Amino acid sequence: MSATSRFHEVANDALVKISNNLWPEAKLALVIYTPGEPGKDIVLKDQGIVLDEVISTLRRGGLSIDGDNAYKRDLLDATVGAMAMGVQNNNPPPTGHWGQRFWDIGRAERALTEELVEVLKGVQKRCEGMGYVGVDGQYLKVVQAAIAKANH
Structure with a gap:
């Protein structure tokens, strides 16, 4: 068994033990990263975990919108794109999509x-x-x- 596989097994066992001692509705996630080496990222998470809630928890714990990361860059690119499409009255988002608000801003500006x-x-x-x-x-x-x- 490789060292990585063994680590996953040990970490998973530890998370199960921790999870068994949490209140019933609590969810658990473990993230391990090596700066500049995304291939070494490890994300272990409970079944049924809602990743949006994980982001909200990190935000409450100090995650800032001012930091630089790929998720925020992608989100802002999508937002700018939605506004640009609205200006061009092109490719409206599906009904109920979060981008509709920004598409509408583009339409209003146009x-x-x-x-x-x-x-x-x-x-x-x-x-x-x-x-x-x-x-x-x-x-x-x-x-x-x-x-x-x-x-x-």
Whole structure:
């Protein structure tokens, strides 16, 4: 038997003994890691454990949202992606998905941009209708540049 297999066996036996002495609804998890070597990670957990509850417990124990880890990077990438999809009115999340909130934020931001563009187009038409374009057409150029920027 390899040293790793023997460790798993001993750790599992120890966790069973500890678990037998916990209150009935309590769950137990053991995490062993070697910094920079994820291949050596070991996660042992009770049956029926809810990993979201483990994260919440670690948060109460000092886990910070300010730290750097792959889970948070992935979550934030997904959040930014949901907002970007909302801006593009593309690929909405399934009903009830947590990303809907961020997709909706993207949609709302796009709606504000579209509203701004319409206002600027109205300003442009009024300026043109009144023959007011500013010195060397500068005023009109500023409005046109603002419309172009808002559309990106």
